Amino acid sequence: MRTISIALAVARKDMTSEWRTRELVPALAQFVVLALVIANFAFQIDSRNAAAIAPGVLWMALVFAGLVAFGRAFAAEREQASLEAMLLTPAAPAAIFAGKALAAALLLAICEAVLLPTLALFFGVRLSFDVVSAVLLATVGMAVLGCLFAAMVARVRARELLLPVLTLPLWIPFIVVGGQAVQAAMGGSVTGQATGLLLDLDILFVVLTSLAARFVLDD
Amino acid sequence: MTRLGQASAAAVALMLVAAGFIFLYAPTDALQGAVQRIFYLHVSSAIAAYGCFAVVLLGGVVYLWKENIAADRLARAAALVGVVFTTVTLVMGMIWAKPIWGTFWTWDARLTSTLVLWIIYAGYLMVRRLAEPGRQAARFAAVVGIFGFVDVPVVHFSVTWWRTQHPGPVVINDTLPAEMLVAFLITMACTLFLAAVMIAIRYRIEVLMDQAAAKTVPAPIAAPSEAGSAR
Numbered sequence A: 001m002r003t004i005s006i007a008l009a010v011a012r013k014d015m016t017s018e019w020r021t022r023e024l025v026p027a028l029a030q031f032v033v034l035a036l037v038i039a040n041f042a043f044q045i046d047s048r049n050a051a052a053i054a055p056g057v058l059w060m061a062l063v064f065a066g067l068v069a070f071g072r073a074f075a076a077e078r079e080q081a082s083l084e085a086m087l088l089t090p091a092a093p094a095a096i097f098a099g100k101a102l103a104a105a106l107l108l109a110i111c112e113a114v115l116l117p118t119l120a121l122f123f124g125v126r127l128s129f130d131v132v133s134a135v136l137l138a139t140v141g142m143a144v145l146g147c148l149f150a151a152m153v154a155r156v157r158a159r160e161l162l163l164p165v166l167t168l169p170l171w172i173p174f175i176v177v178g179g180q181a182v183q184a185a186m187g188g189s190v191t192g193q194a195t196g197l198l199l200d201l202d203i204l205f206v207v208l209t210s211l212a213a214r215f216v217l218d219d
Numbered sequence B: 001m002t003r004l005g006q007a008s009a010a011a012v013a014l015m016l017v018a019a020g021f022i023f024l025y026a027p028t029d030a031l032q033g034a035v036q037r038i039f040y041l042h043v044s045s046a047i048a049a050y051g052c053f054a055v056v057l058l059g060g061v062v063y064l065w066k067e068n069i070a071a072d073r074l075a076r077a078a079a080l081v082g083v084v085f086t087t088v089t090l091v092m093g094m095i096w097a098k099p100i101w102g103t104f105w106t107w108d109a110r111l112t113s114t115l116v117l118w119i120i121y122a123g124y125l126m127v128r129r130l131a132e133p134g135r136q137a138a139r140f141a142a143v144v145g146i147f148g149f150v151d152v153p154v155v156h157f158s159v160t161w162w163r164t165q166h167p168g169p170v171v172i173n174d175t176l177p178a179e180m181l182v183a184f185l186i187t188m189a190c191t192l193f194l195a196a197v198m199i200a201i202r203y204r205i206e207v208l209m210d211q212a213a214a215k216t217v218p219a220p221i222a223a224p225s226e227a228g229s230a231r
Helices: A001-020 A024-043 A048-075 A076-079 A084-087 A093-122 A127-155 A159-186 A190-215 B003-023 B034-066 B071-099 B109-131 B133-163 B178-216 B224-229
Strands: none
Touching: A001 A024, A001 A093, A024 A048, A024 A093, A048 A093, A048 A159, A048 B003, A048 B071, A076 A084, A084 A093, A084 A159, A093 A127, A093 A190, A127 A159, A127 A190, A127 B034, A127 B133, A159 A190, A159 B133, B003 B034, B003 B178, B034 B071, B034 B109, B034 B133, B034 B178, B071 B109, B071 B133, B071 B178, B109 B133
16 A cells, blocks of 8 residues: 555654654643643632543643644744655655644644643543543544644745634534543543544544645645 | 626615515514514525535535636635625624523534634635635635535534533524514525625626736746745
8 A cells, every 4th residue: 555655654754853853742741731730720720620620621732732733743844845845756645644644643642641641640530541532533633634734824824823723613523522522531421422423523534634635735 | 887786786675675574574573572583684694604605615626626716716705705694693693692592692502603614714714815826825725615614514513412401592493473484585585695796796806806916916826836935
């Protein structure tokens, strides 16, 4: 499968460059911990309300960390004009896009590996398999949408302004369904239906973004 | 008088006829009183807005498929008119909600998804302003228009699935009295005509703006090689 090997190569390139520079992940990890500290002051958290507020804080931190991560996904490519070089190769734009989205999703997942335990520690909530799976499933859909619009805004003026405006409304379904799933899971009830819905949304947006990638990248 | 001028005059006259039906023909609601008359234009504008965004979707798909500039202009025009009608829907709905629900806003599925609709197409208009005019703006906007149209029903249903405990609005029940139904259908037809005329006017403006841009800029089509380094 050529497409998959191209996507994996692009993703490996991004992960290698992140490993060598180590810029984004430490900054994001610090960002999410800071978000928890801010939430503590903003919501006046104490031992009684912490568990009720925790899911909301989780999604707020995740959404804004995601915006930063995906905004950076195409920054290096833009600065060195390397995206044009990749597009000159016979590789399909959809494959290149899949690689970028995969790398961005992995970076956000690393950031979640910091966020979730910190949240559990500071807010005293339980981390179950359901919580982790809901967050990871939402990450997939958020990553493909975020990367599509990051690729788009990388080429327009005022890109920092446009990325949240375009991305956040499209993430709402993931936040609605994922938010309910996490709330239910932290409260100890089952989340079977929500997991299925997140999977459906992932499939829908992975298919749509891979169809649209050609028009956004190959400009 | 140009054809567009005649159509505009007809649209204004038709809206006055609709106003006549709303205020003189339709009976006053027994429970809600005069404020119920907002319903006719509120629902009509919502339907007109959905129609406009369907045109944006179709225009975007046709543009991506055939690179047809007319389809893109139509999408551009319909997006702007759609945002106007969504604004009318939201504002009139809030004016109705204050006396009836006791609050301007509630996080109901329909209200939430309409607000998201407005935000998405406001973003669409921002893409049009900020992207490089021509092929890039058209392509990017087409993608935003298509994703926006897919996302709104998804938002609506995802909120419905999870927020059923919240009180929902009862906007239309099937037992609308005949006079009210007539007034509503006439208002809807007039509003749809108004929307079509507004799209036609905006389409004409887009044509003129494209022509003006082609005259002032020495190279009307920018070379794609600089696309990556465009600031």
